[in-house]
Structures are given as structure tokens and as C-alpha cells.
Ligand SMILES: O=C([O-])CC(=O)C(=O)O
């Protein structure tokens with residue numbers, strides 16, 4: 001049993017409960033109390049952590065109390081999902097705890113409210129004098145921080161300010177992000193997160209995720225145990241080898257899992273404490289970083305082959321051992337040569353999802369489905385040409401073929417023939433088949449060799465051109481004009497990230513097609529005026545998909561990801577684009593509606609998981625959309641009375 005210990009001189013006894021967990025009533029709050037009590041007991045088995053645990057569990061109890069309040073007031077109780085799993089898995093033990101208060105509370109980002117602590121809370125939690133007398137609302141705090149952020153002219157300064165806020169006051173960070181999503185997405189996500197990763201060593205303040213390095217081989221389980229949260233639902237993991245289109249950034253790729261998971265919470269409503277960012281450090285081949293005195297990772301060239309795969313295997317086993325089989329593991333920004341193999345290998349034994357292959361595919365398919373409402377025809381009636389045959393290119397190509405097959409009942413091999421890919425050596429054709437990497441082989445169609453993109457366009461005459469090459473400005477004026485010469489409304493997607501790697505800019509796409517292009521990009525572009533008309537380019541970024549997709553997986557307790565779940569997500573997103581969006585030039589709904597969209601995506605993904613027999617959360621909630629919404633984290637402050 002964990003005895004209550006004072007975490008700091010200012011800590012106070014909050015509540016004591018002998019055997020509360022043993023009570024048999026089944027209300028949600030009680031389940032939550034039992035789960036947390038059990039989690040505390042498990043953590044208490046690690047003696048040196050007792051103090052931190054006492055603080056944490058007690059502070060969490062404030063949330064539990066607030067949840068009870070919300071429930072008593074007739075409001076929804078958030079964070080319902082995941083409780084059953086924890087209560088199932090962890091033993092129930094009598095317990096007692098104390099709460100962090102005073103100075104410690106102000107420095108605990110999960111519970112700090114800064115000047116928003118009320119007079120009563122200041123009295124109850126030894127905060128008098130530690131704060132200036134002014135009491136402000138959370139809305140005013142948001143207003144002030146937005147005002148301050150807008151003073152910064154350099155995007156990286158905004159990024160650092162946002163990270164500082166996340167470290168200082170988590171709920172305020174998420175409130176800011178949710179309330180100002182269109183303005184702040186480019187700060188915490190692409191393009192700024194790319195620059196942040198490049199300079200991560202210099203701007204590094206506090207670790208925001210878990211680092212698993214080659215040095216931890218044989219001890220990965222212990223490393224994972226050091227993470228303070230037990231009830232993890234989503235992990236985003238990278239090995240930093242292909243960060244956006246920026247290449248190998250080694251250990252500094254950590255900015256990506258951190259950014260992706262903050263969107264899981266802000267856009268998809270997964271609790272921050274259920275999210276775990278991880279970077280696997282096997283070295284880097286980036287000479288500049290190896291010679292950078294501020295580099296934070298292992299100073300060695302990348303481990304490959306057996307050494308690499310042994311570490312990955314140990315990691316994947318450890319995750320399953322600690323968090324069970326219902327934790328979603330999102331692979332992010334691995335290089336092609338590992339990404340496909342890892343996905344194929346672990347999709348048989350783990351709940352895995354590759355955002356760059358599957359998430360990007362799902363959002364682009366959604367973009368294509370809604371483009372059809374503008375350009376006409378069916379998916380099968382169009383011809384697709386890709387520049388770039390890596391994770392995104394082949395992932396999107398496969399999902400297009402799958403959807404065509406679903407719509408037409410034609411065999412998938414036939415449907416693939418509608419899709420052509422160009423890589424660094426030219427058009428992927430049959431005569432190259434023997435020398436192609438395995439993931440490219442199914443795209444080697446019968447055609448004479450063609451070496452340039454322009455020649456491929458002239459020969460194939462695609463109606464849709466998609467850039468997934470990572471090569472900035474690869475869609476030249478000639479390329480875009482060629483597309484416009486035989487298409488009334490050429491569909492052109494420049495998907496590479498960050499903005500500097502986009503195959504063409506929004507302005508170029510509209511100018512070179514006399515405003516006729518149906519354009520979308522991976523990173524955001526500002527609206528463009530062409531001949532008096534304002535075009536608002538859509539952002540075909542996987543951020544539309546993965547937060548809702550992950551929520552759907554979590555709330556259904558799915559144990560595997562199936563491609564039909566990706567198709568369901570695409571169709572749901574596509575259905576959200578309205579005529580009003582099309583009139584403005586975008587084939588996507590604005591990000592301002594993203595939480596609603598995420599709930600819809602979650603509901604359709606969960607419905608598919610139930611249909612496929614992959615869901616374990618039973619009974620199936622009757623109204624999945626309402627259920628998804630009720631599960632979503634909201635960042636309003638709890639009251640600590
Ligand atoms: O992070 C993004 O903006 C999209 C993505 O997954 C990538 O480019 O690798």
C-alpha cells in the first residue's frame with residue numbers, strides 16, 4: 001500500500017480513502033477512482049518513485065472530483081475510454097494519497113492554472129502570495145498569449161513559446177491550439193516543426209517524450225517503465241531517418257512525435273496523458289548533425305540490418321508487454337527502406353498504423369473523392385500520375401486502386417493500371433521491374449521507358465498529378481502548363497513537406513493554369529488572388545485523418561488496423577467538404593471544424609472495426625458519433641475545490 005507522503009513542505013493532505021477501490025459499485029467515477037488507485041499501487045512497487053506518484057495520483061484526484069462534479073451537474077464525463085482496460089489489468093488495492101499544492105502545484109503543467117486559480121483554490125492549495133492578486137479567466141489568458149505570440153515575427157520563436165506553454169500549463173496550451181487551430185497549426189506542426197527539428201539541439205529545454213537508443217538494448221522495458229503514465233493509448237514513434245522532406249535528422253526528429261501527439265489531443269480529443277512520443281535513436285548519417293556541438297543524439301552513423309531490427313523488435317515487444325495490445329503505435333517519418341517492412345511485419349502482431357503510408361493515403365483519397373464533385377467523372381475514369389514513389393506515393397496509389405476496386409468490382413491488379421508513378425529514374429515501367437524495390441513493383445506497367453516527368457505527362461496524359469517526391473519546385477512551369485493544356489480542370493496536389501519542399505506553390509499552380517487548377521498542398525499556403533478571384537488552397541495533410549482515426553481505434557478497442565477503416569475515414573472526410581468550400585477553391589473543409597470532423601471519422605472507423613470483428617469494446621455503443629464526442633478531452637480548467 002502506498003502511504004501518503006508529503007511531496008513538498010507545502011503539500012497538503014487532500015483526501016484519504018481506506019479500501020475505496022474495493023467498493024463494488026460500477027459508476028464511471030468509481031471505476032476511475034479504482035483504476036487510478038490500482039495504478040498508484042502498481043507504481044508504488046517502484047520505491048524511488050513514491051514521492052512523485054503520491055503527488056501525481058493526488059493531483060489526478062482533483063480531476064476525478066471535478067469529473068464527479070460534471071457528472072452530477074448532468075454533463076458528460078470525459079476520458080471514459082481506456083478505464084475498463086486499466087481496471088481489467090491492474091489489481092485493486094487499498095490506497096491513500098496527498099495532493100501537490102503550493103509551489104509544486106504551480107510547477108506541475110498538468111494541473112497548473114496560473115492566474116486562473118480562484119481565491120478559494122488559492123486558500124485551499126497554499127497558493128496565497130505565490131501568485132499576484134489578480135484572478136483572470138482562461139479566455140483572458142488565451143487572449144493574452146495570442147497577443148504575445150503575434151508579436152513574434154520569427155516562426156521558430158512562436159514554436160518555442162508554444163512548447164514553453166505546454167510545459168507550463170497544459171490545459172491552456174490545448175485551449176489555445178483548439179480555439180486558434182488555423183493560426184497555430186503551422187506553428188506546432190508543418191512547416192515550423194521541420195525547422196524546430198533541424199535546430200532541436202539548440203532549442204532543447206526539457207525532454208517531451210521518451211528516447212530509446214542503441215545503448216538501451218536489453219533494457220528497453222526498463223526505459224519504457226520510466227515513463228510516468230501507465231494508461232497509454234497512442235504512441236507516435238520515429239527513428240528520425242526521414243523527417244518530413246528534410247531527410248535524416250536523427251534524434252532531433254523528436255519534434256515530430258511531439259507535434260503529432262499534440263494534434264491527437266487538440267484535433268482528436270485523445271487525453272494528453274494517454275499519448276506517448278518516442279524517438280528510437282540508432283545514430284544518424286547526417287554529417288552536419290554529427291559535427292554539431294549541440295546535437296542531442298548518439299554520435300555515430302546509423303545502425304542497420306540485424307542491429308536495427310533487434311532494437312525495434314525489443315521495443316515493439318516491450319510496448320505490448322507494458323501497455324497491452326490495444327495501444328495504437330503510429331510509425332512516423334521512417335525511411336522507405338524500413339517503413340514498409342516494419343508495417344508489414346508488425347501489422348500481424350500489433351495495432352500499428354503508418355501515417356506517411358496510410359494516413360497520407362487516406363487524406364489524399366478524400367481530396368480526390370471531393371475533387372470529383374468539381375471536375376466530374378468517377379475515380380475509375382481518371383488517370384493518376386505521381387512524382388515520387390516512396391511511402392506517400394505508393395501508399396496513396398494503393399488506396400486509390402482499392403477504392404476503384406471497391407466501386408467497380410474490378411480486380412485490384414486492373415485498377416492499379418489507372419495509376420502511374422515516376423521516381424528519380426523516370427516512369428516506373430515493366431522493363432525496370434527487376435531492379436525495383438519491392439514496394440514499387442506492382443506499379444510497373446507496360447510502357448516504353450520514359451525518363452522525365454514532362455515526357456511522362458505528355459505520354460500518359462494524366463488528369464491528376466500528385467507530388468510526393470520531397471523535391472521542392474519539381475512541378476515547373478512547363479509541367480503545370482502541360483497539365484493545363486489537355487485538362488479543363490487539372491487536379492494538382494503538391495504534397496511534400498515542409499513548404500520549401502512543396503512541388504509547386506499555390507500561386508504557381510493557379511497562375512500557370514489561369515486559375516483552373518484544383519490544387520491542394522501538404523503544408524499550408526495563404527489564399528491566392530488570381531484575376532480578381534480569391535482561391536483558398538486546401539491542405540491535404542494527414543492531420544485531417546490520424547487524430548480522428550486514432551480516436552476511432554481507441555474508442556472501439558480495435559486490435560488491428562484494416563484498410564477498410566482507412567477507406568471509411570476517407571469517405572467520411574470527403575463528405576464534409578461543401579459547395580461553399582469548393583466555391584472558395586478548397587476541396588477540404590476548414591480546420592476550424594476539425595473536432596467535429598474527427599468525431600465523425602472516429603465513428604466511421606469504429607463502426608468499420610465492429611463490422612470487421614476487430615473491435616473489443618463491448619457492447620458496441622449505439623450512437624458512435626455521440627460516444628466519440630463524449631470521449632473527447634476538453635481543455636477547460638477543472639475546479640480544485
Ligand atoms: O507531418 C506532416 O505534415 C505530414 C507528414 O506526415 C510528413 O510529411 O511526413
Ligand SMILES: [Mg+2]
Nearest residue numbers: 332333355356
Ligand atoms: Mg510524416
